[in-house]
Structures are given as C-alpha cells and as structure tokens.
Amino acid sequence: MKILVIGVGNMGLTYAEGMSKSKLLKKKNIMVLDKSDEKLEELDQISYFDAYSELDECVPEADIIFIAVKPFHAEQLFEKIRPLVIPDQIVVSIMAGVTVDTIKNALSIDKIVRAMPNLPAKVGEGLTSYVTSEQVSKIELLTIENLLNTTGTSIRVSNENLIDASTGISGSGPAYVFYFMQSMMEAAQQMGFTRNESKVLVSQTFTGAVELFNQSDLSPNSWMKKVASKGGTTQAALDSMEDNNINELIKEAAFAAFNRAIELGKEH
Numbered sequence: 001m002k003i004l005v006i007g008v009g010n011m012g013l014t015y016a017e018g019m020s021k022s023k024l025l026k027k028k029n030i031m032v033l034d035k036s037d038e039k040l041e042e043l044d045q046i047s048y049f050d051a052y053s054e055l056d057e058c059v060p061e062a063d064i065i066f067i068a069v070k071p072f073h074a075e076q077l078f079e080k081i082r083p084l085v086i087p088d089q090i091v092v093s094i095m096a097g098v099t100v101d102t103i104k105n106a107l108s109i110d111k112i113v114r115a116m117p118n119l120p121a122k123v124g125e126g127l128t129s130y131v132t133s134e135q136v137s138k139i140e141l142l143t144i145e146n147l148l149n150t151t152g153t154s155i156r157v158s159n160e161n162l163i164d165a166s167t168g169i170s171g172s173g174p175a176y177v178f179y180f181m182q183s184m185m186e187a188a189q190q191m192g193f194t195r196n197e198s199k200v201l202v203s204q205t206f207t208g209a210v211e212l213f214n215q216s217d218l219s220p221n222s223w224m225k226k227v228a229s230k231g232g233t234t235q236a237a238l239d240s241m242e243d244n245n246i247n248e249l250i251k252e253a254a255f256a257a258f259n260r261a262i263e264l265g266k267e268h
C-alpha cells in the first residue's frame with residue numbers, strides 16, 4: 001500500500017510522520033508532495049519519505065491520497081489532480097469545511113474520507129473525527145482508521161455537520177486552551193513570577209487538571225466544586241467568570257468556528 005500526502009505543512013507532515021510509524025506500511029511507502037521549494041528541501045533530509053514536486057510522478061502511484069493544503073488552495077489543486085486520479089483511489093481530506101460532495105465532483109471519484117484532526121496529533125495525542133462516502137468499503141475503512149490512529153485517537157461520525165461541529169470543538173479547540181494558558185501566564189507574570197515560572201505553574205496546572213478529569217467519571221462542574229471552598233479564593237475567581245459571562249462567551253467562540261467551517265464549505 002502506498003500513501004501520498006499533498007501539502008506537507010503542520011498537519012500534512014504530522015500525518016506523514018505518524019503514518020511512517022504504522023505497521024501497515026513498509027518503509028518508503030509514504031510519498032509527500034509540496035509546492036514550496038523550501039519545504040521540499042527540508043523533506044529531502046527526512047529519509048523515510050520520498051519527496052515529490054510533480055503531481056504526475058506520484059498521484060498515479062498512490063492507493064490513498066491525503067490532502068492537507070489550506071481550503072483556499074483546494075480548487076487549484078483539484079484541477080491539477082483530476083486528470084491523474086483513478087476511481088480505485090481513496091482521497092482523505094483534512095481541509096476544514098471542504099465537503100465530500102465538493103471533492104467527489106471536483107475529482108470525479110467516489111471513495112472520499114473527510115477528516116478533522118487537531119494539532120496535538122504532532123505528539124501522538126490528536127483527535128480526528130471523520131466521515132466517509134458510502135463507496136468506501138469496510139476493509140478500507142479499517143485501514144483508514146488505523147492510519148488516522150497513528151496520530152492519536154479517532155471517532156467516526158455519522159454526518160458532515162458533525163465534522164463542522166468537531167472543527168469548532170476539537171479542531172480549533174487547542175487554540176482555545178492556549179488562549180486560556182496565555183491569559184493565566186500573563187496574570188502570573190503580573191503577580192511577580194518570571195516567564196519560566198509562569199510556564200511551569202500554568203502548564204502543570206493544566207496537565208494535572210486534565211489528568212484528574214481523565215481518571216474519573218466526574219464532570220468539570222463537580223471538579224470545580226472540589227477546588228472551590230465556600231467563601232474562598234476559587235469561588236472569587238469563578239464568581240468573576242460568571243459575572244463576566246465567560247461560559248457563554250466560550251460557547252459563542254466555539255460556535256463561531258463551527259459556523260466558519262460551514263461557510264468555508266460554501267466558499268469551496
């Protein structure tokens with residue numbers, strides 16, 4: 001089995017690296033292609049990929065083609081690969097918003113997987129949600145799932161609306177966590193800690209809280225109550241968040257990402 005990854009930026013490279021560790025693939029069975037010369041030079045240093053700059057040299061060789069370019073580059077790329085793809089190939093797109101039907105129509109092939117990963121895939125802690133067209137067989141589905149799981153875990157969802165929804169939660173979500181971390185680090189520094197001390201304080205607080213959450217069945221609300229003593233410091237912070245409607249604002253932000261994913265689908 002041969003895999004081709006087109007667009008070897010943040011996510012494309014992460015997938016190529018993750019899949020290179022998969023037992024499903026023999027060495028040198030991952031081809032990567034990017035249009036940036038700088039990127040190709042970097043890729044040439046990585047011995048376990050074959051790097052390409054010309055689509056006609058690698059697209060026909062692939063069994064599975066991962067597309068990891070930005071959504072606004074999709075149309076241009078589709079035009080170029082349409083004459084090169086064959087009906088048996090499976091296309092896995094991780095582009096935000098770009099729908100299965102758009103890909104089917106643009107490439108005239110039927111076996112499409114639309115996936116939404118997230119950046120922690122870089123450290124094997126990613127979450128990928130995915131949906132497939134009905135032409136993808138059960139065995140092919142299993143192969144795809146195994147490949148996606150090389151970067152973390154995956155969930156198969158029943159419709160594309162849930163891919164757009166997971167874009168708003170898990171796809172963009174790491175940025176919300178970093179936003180919160182940034183604010184807490186800024187507060188720590190304003191209170192007198194150095195940047196490094198702030199980093200340790202905040203990072204370990206996140207790691208510890210997530211670990212507690214993962215090791216129990218308790219909801220975040222229940223854990224909040226365990227931290228907050230009546231009339232104490234945590235309650236003062238939580239009251240301030242409530243007064244400022246932070247809960248609603250976070251939900252509004254997640255919906256903004258969800259809606260933007262839907263919009264992107266209409267644009268491309």
Ligand SMILES: NC(=O)C1=CN([C@@H]2O[C@H](COP(=O)(O)OP(=O)(O)OC[C@H]3O[C@@H](n4cnc5c(N)ncnc54)[C@H](O)[C@@H]3O)[C@@H](O)[C@H]2O)C=CC1
Nearest residue numbers: 007009010011034035036068069070071073095096117119
């Ligand atoms: N960064 C993230 O956290 C996530 C990104 N995504 C999706 O992944 C896709 C890629 O995002 P990033 O990796 O962040 O972008 P990126 O900008 O890091 O990488 C895109 C790569 O595609 C290459 N490229 C553009 N047009 C090309 C073409 N016609 N042929 C070959 N290569 C081409 C660029 O040179 C670049 O190296 C996007 O569609 C995004 O929606 C999905 C989930 C999370």
Ligand SMILES: O=C(O)[C@@H]1CCC=N1
Nearest residue numbers: 096118167171172173
């Ligand atoms: O911001 C974006 O559009 C992409 C999709 C999810 C994360 N990054």
